[in-house]
Amino acid sequence: MSTPVLSVRDLVVEIPTRRGVLRPVDQVSWDIAAGEILGVVGESGAGKSMTGNAVIGLLDPPARITGGQILLSGQRIDDLPRDRLRKLRGNKIGMIFQDPLTSLNPLLTIGDQLTETILEHLDVSPTEARKRAIAALDEVGIPAAAQRIGSYPFEFSGGMRQRVVIALALCAEPDLVIADEPTTALDVSVQAQIVALLKRLCRDRGVAVMLVTHDMGVIAEAADRVAVMYAGRLAEIGPVREVLTAPRHPYTEGLMASTPLASQGRARLRQIPGAMPRLEALPEGCAFHPRCPYAQEKCRHAPGPDIASCDGHAACWFPLTNAAPLQEAGA
Amino acid sequence: MSALISVRNLTRVFDVSKPWLNRVIERLPRALLTAVSDVSFEVEERSVYALVGESGSGKSTIGKIVVGLVPPSEGTVEVRGVDLSNSADRQAIAAVRADIQMIFQDPFASLNPRWRVRDIIEEPVSVLGGDTTGLAEKLLEQVGLSASDVGKFPHEFSGGQRQRICIARALASEPKVIVCDEPTSALDVSVQAQVLNLMSDLREEYGLTYLFISHDLTVVQHMADVIGVLYLGRLVEEAPRDTLFETPKHPYTQMLFEAAPRMDGFGRDIDVPQGEIPDAINPPPGCAFHPRCPIAVGRCREERPEMRKIGRTRVACHLAE
Numbered sequence: 001m002s003t004p005v006l007s008v009r010d011l012v013v014e015i016p017t018r019r020g021v022l023r024p025v026d027q028v029s030w031d032i033a034a035g036e037i038l039g040v041v042g043e044s045g046a047g048k049s050m051t052g053n054a055v056i057g058l059l060d061p062p063a064r065i066t067g068g069q070i071l072l073s074g075q076r077i078d079d080l081p082r083d084r085l086r087k088l089r090g091n092k093i094g095m096i097f098q099d100p101l102t103s104l105n106p107l108l109t110i111g112d113q114l115t116e117t118i119l120e121h122l123d124v125s126p127t128e129a130r131k132r133a134i135a136a137l138d139e140v141g142i143p144a145a146a147q148r149i150g151s152y153p154f155e156f157s158g159g160m161r162q163r164v165v166i167a168l169a170l171c172a173e174p175d176l177v178i179a180d181e182p183t184t185a186l187d188v189s190v191q192a193q194i195v196a197l198l199k200r201l202c203r204d205r206g207v208a209v210m211l212v213t214h215d216m217g218v219i220a221e222a223a224d225r226v227a228v229m230y231a232g233r234l235a236e237i238g239p240v241r242e243v244l245t246a247p248r249h250p251y252t253e254g255l256m257a258s259t260p261l262a263s264q265g266r267a268r269l270r271q272i273p274g275a276m277p278r279l280e281a282l283p284e285g286c287a288f289h290p291r292c293p294y295a296q297e298k299c300r301h302a303p304g305p306d307i308a309s310c311d312g313h314a315a316c317w318f319p320l321t322n323a324a325p326l327q328e329a330g331a
Numbered sequence: 332m333s334a335l336i337s338v339r340n341l342t343r344v345f346d347v348s349k350p351w352l353n354r355v356i357e358r359l360p361r362a363l364l365t366a367v368s369d370v371s372f373e374v375e376e377r378s379v380y381a382l383v384g385e386s387g388s389g390k391s392t393i394g395k396i397v398v399g400l401v402p403p404s405e406g407t408v409e410v411r412g413v414d415l416s417n418s419a420d421r422q423a424i425a426a427v428r429a430d431i432q433m434i435f436q437d438p439f440a441s442l443n444p445r446w447r448v449r450d451i452i453e454e455p456v457s458v459l460g461g462d463t464t465g466l467a468e469k470l471l472e473q474v475g476l477s478a479s480d481v482g483k484f485p486h487e488f489s490g491g492q493r494q495r496i497c498i499a500r501a502l503a504s505e506p507k508v509i510v511c512d513e514p515t516s517a518l519d520v521s522v523q524a525q526v527l528n529l530m531s532d533l534r535e536e537y538g539l540t541y542l543f544i545s546h547d548l549t550v551v552q553h554m555a556d557v558i559g560v561l562y563l564g565r566l567v568e569e570a571p572r573d574t575l576f577e578t579p580k581h582p583y584t585q586m587l588f589e590a591a592p593r594m595d596g597f598g599r600d601i602d603v604p605q606g607e608i609p610d611a612i613n614p615p616p617g618c619a620f621h622p623r624c625p626i627a628v629g630r631c632r633e634e635r636p637e638m639r640k641i642g643r644t645r646v647a648c649h650l651a652e
Contacts (some may be wrong), residue, residue, distance in 0.1 A: 015408075043519035069600055165374075187385035189604040192590035196603045214519065217549075217592025221599050241597050258524030259594060260553035268531070269524040269553070275489050304449065 003074040004031035005175050005208035013047075013054050018102070022279040023062065024050045026232040029307070032176070035206040037199070039223030039240065041214060043254070045276050047232040048212045050177045054078075055210070056093050057085045065115045073175060091121040094169030094207075098181035100161035104153040110164050111149035114171055121172035136167040140197060141300075159190035163197070170201060195222050206281065216259055220244055228252045231287040234307050236314040247316035250292045281308055286317070294318055319323030334373035334395065335540050336380075336508060341406035343367040343392050347612065366392040368564040369406070371638070372541060374557075376507075381543040381551040384561035387608050390544045393515035393561075394510045395468075400435045410508065429459060432501035438493035442485040448496055449481040455504040458499050468497040474529060491522035498529065502537070510542045515550060529552060549593045552576060560584050563611055564621040570644040580644050580651040585619045604612060618648070626650055 013076065024313070025047045032038045040048045053059050055070055057077070070078040072092060077085065105113060114133035118124065118134065124132065130149075137145035142165040146182055153161055167226035169177055179198065183191040199222055202209050211223055219226050220240060227237040236249040236259040247253040257270035274291045283290050289299040296318065304315040313319065332417040348354060348361045367389040374380040376433050382390040386423065389512045395401040397408055399415055407414050426464040432455065435441040442451055452470055453463040468478035474495040494514065501509050514530070515523040527550065532568055533539060545551050551558055552572060568581040579585045586604050593599065609615055621631040628650065636647045 043521060084602050124376055159607055187608070188548070188587060189385065189590045190607060191592070193603050195592070196601065199600075215592060216520070217594055218594070220594050221596045221601075244594065244597075255520055256594070258521045260524075260527070260549040261594060269528055270519040270522040271528055273525075275491060275522060 002033070003177070004033050004071075005073055006032040006070070006210065007071040007074075007201050008051070008069070009056065010068035011051065011065065011070065011162050013050055013059065013063055014066045015063045017062075019278075019280060025074070026052060027068070027306070028232075028234050029068075030237060032208040032210060034175070034208055035202060036225065037202055037209040037211055037223045037228040038300060039219035040210060041216060041219055041226060042044060042213045042229035042235075043214060043255075045231070045279070046229040048161055048229050050232075051181050051210050051229070052095075052210060054096055054133060056178055057087075057097075078313060087121070089126070090117055090174070091172050091284055092174050092176065094172070094177040096162075096165055096169050096176040096177065096179040096182045098184050100158060100165045100185070101153065104161065104168075105167055106153055108148050109152055110156075112194070114149075117168060118171050132171060133167075136171040137164070139201075140164075140167045140170075141193070142167070144256075148326075158186055159193060162186060162190075162194055166197065168199070170205075170207070173205075174207065176210070178212070181214070181277045183218060184213070189216070216256065228255070231282060232279065233287065233304065234315060235288070235304075235309065236316075238313050246320075248319040249288075249316045250294050250320065251288050252314075253320060254293075256328070277286045285293060294320075307320055332364050335351040335376040335411060336374040336542065337409045338373070338393070338397070338487075339371050339409070341367055341370045341408065343389075343396060343401065343402045346472075354376045354471060362398050362612050366564050366611065367396070367403075367615065368476065370561075370564070370566045371406075372559050372566060372569060374508075374542060377534075377538050378542055378553050378556040379534070379541040379543050380560045381545060381555035382561055383545060383548065383551050385546060385587075385608055387563065387611055388561040388562035390561050394433070394512045394542060394544045397508075398510050399428060399429050400420060400433075428510070429455075430503050430507040431510065432504060432508070432515045433510045433512065434494070434497050434501050437517050438490055439517070442476060442493055442498055444485055446484075447481065448483050452481075452500045452503050453494060459504065459564065461504070467499075467504060470502055471496075473502070473533070474499045475525075477497055489522075490518055491525060494522075494526050495529065498526075498533070500588060502533065505537070506539070510544070512544045512570070513546070514543075516545070516547065523550070530554070548587065560587070563614055564610060565619055565647065566638070566645075567620065567648070568644065568646045570646075574643050578644075580641060580646045581620075581648050582624045582626055582650075586623075629633055 009029050011028045015022045026229050028051055042048045045257055054065055067075055069166040115129040118132050132143045134149055142148055142163055183194050195218060223240045226240045226243050228235045230251050235240055235251045236243055247256060255270040258272060260269060274289050285301045286299045286304040287293040298317050305317060307315045333497040343366050345364045345366055347364045349359060371404055382393060384390045397402050402416055410427045413423045415424060418424055423647050449467040452467040456463050471480055472478050476495055515526050543554055555572050557571055558575050561566050562583050568584045589601055591602050608622045617633045618631045618636050630649050636649045638645050
C-alpha cells in the first residue's frame, strides 16, 4: 500500500490547568489514504474537533501536542515551525468549519477571499488566480459563478456559503481536507447536497477527507471508514459497514441503539445511562466502564487496551463478537 | 374522539420592513413575511402531533401561536373549544392557558441562570397561587434527577439534565398539552434517547398530548402519531405516521425522505434535491414548491393547491393521487 496522505500516530494533546493536566486527545492513531473519507464520530467532548485542530496546527494554547506524530504524505508536520505550518495550511490541508458564516470574512467579497488564498499558495498571476477562483466556485455548484464572485458572504444563503467555504478549502488543491461538522448547521435537503458534493470532490480529485460529525446517518452515507471516539480515546475504527452493522465496542453498539430507527417503530429506545465523563473526572480503568452494560472487574482497573493490540478494531477488553446486526431500516 | 387542539386557517404575517425613514429615502415598499399561511389541523387528545419542516417553514411560529406567545394575524386556535385569541371570556382563557406548557430547544438559554432549580420548577404553579410544597422534589425524581438537586443552579447540570429540568417545569402545572419545540436538537444521541424515552413515559403516565416540532425525521417517526409536513409556512401534507412514511404523496415530502441520511445507506448516491427554500417575503406564485418540484406543470405555477383528502392523507398538491 502506498503512503497514506495523513497518518496520525499515538497523538496526545494535553491542556495544563491549575488542577492538573487534562488529556482531551489520548493515544489516537489512524491513517487516511488518498481518495478516502474517514468519518470521525463521537458525542460532544469526545475530542474529535480537538484532533482535527491538532492535525492542522490550530490548537488554542494552552492546549498542545505532547506526544505522538502527525505525518502528511510521510513527512512529519507536528514539529514544524509556525511559518512552515502556515504555508502548509491551505496549501496541503484545507479546512471546512461548522458555521459557514463565521469562517468567511464579512467585509471581503468571496472573490477577494478566494484569490487571496490562491495567490498565497500557488505561483500564479492575479488574472489566473481570478480564473481559478471562478472555476472553483463553478465546481462546488454555485450558479453564475462569474457574476457572483463580487458578492459578499451575507448575500448568500447558508448552503451557498458552505459551498463557498468548500471552494476556499479546495482552491489551493490540498491533499487533505478536514471537514468539522460541515452540515450540522444546514437543513436536510441542503445537507444532502453538501454531502454529495464532498463525495464527488473526494472521488474526482483523490483528496483524503477527515469528516468529523456526530450524525451517524451522514457517516453511513459518506464515509469509507469510521473512527469512533470516546472521552479523548479511539474506541473503535474500521470499515463503515462493519463498524455500524456489527459494532465491537459497547459504546458504538449503544450509540447505534440509541439512534431512532424507522424499523423499530415506537419501541423504547435503548439508552446509554449517564453521560460522558468530564476530562477532569475521568474514571479509573476504561473510561466507558461506568456506562457499559458488559463491564467486568478488569475494566474498572485497567485502562482500555491499545487499539492495535486487539485486532486493530475496538479498544475494549471484551469486544462484542456476535453483536446482533443492525436491523435494515425499511424505506 | 374529540380534537383537543384545533387550528383553523392560521396565518401569521411579520412586518420585516426597514424603519420608515429608510423606506421613504430609499423608496422601498413595506416588506411582509408570511411565516404561517392558512394552516389548519386538529390534534386528538392523548396523541402526538408532529410538525416537520426545514428552517423557515413556520413550525416554531405555529408552536408559539398555540401557546399564546405570538398572536395570530388571521385564523383561530381553539383548545378544548375555547378560542384563545378572540374569546371574550377571560376566565375560560386563563383556565385553558394553564393547561398548555412548552419545552424549548436550547436548555442553556431557557433556564434562568440566577434562579435555583426549585424556583424554576415551582414558578408556573406559584404565579397562579397554587400549593408548591414538595412539588419540585417530586417532579425532579419523576424526570430522573435527584430530589436533593432542588438547591442547585442550572450551570451545575449537563445539557441532558437541563432539558429534564425544563420538562419538570413544564409538568409542574399539570398541563394537558405540551408544545415541544425541537426538544432534543441540542443534545447528543445517547442523551437524546434518554429524553425521548422520558417523554414517552410521561405521556403514558399523565395522559399528555404533545405538539412536537422537529426537523429530524427519525425522531418524528419515533414519537409521532400524526405528522404534518410544512413548507414555506404552508401545510403540504398530513397523515398518520405509517401512512406518511410508507406512501408519501407530496413531492416535497418525498424529497425530504430521500434526502435524509440513513443509517443503512452505505455509500448511497441519492438524487440530490434541487435548489433551496425560496425567500418567504416573495414566495413563488401558485404552489410554493413548484420551482423545485420535479413534476410541476403549468397549473402549479398559477394556482395554489387546496388541501385534499386522499385516503387517510391530506395533501396540498394538484398532481398527488
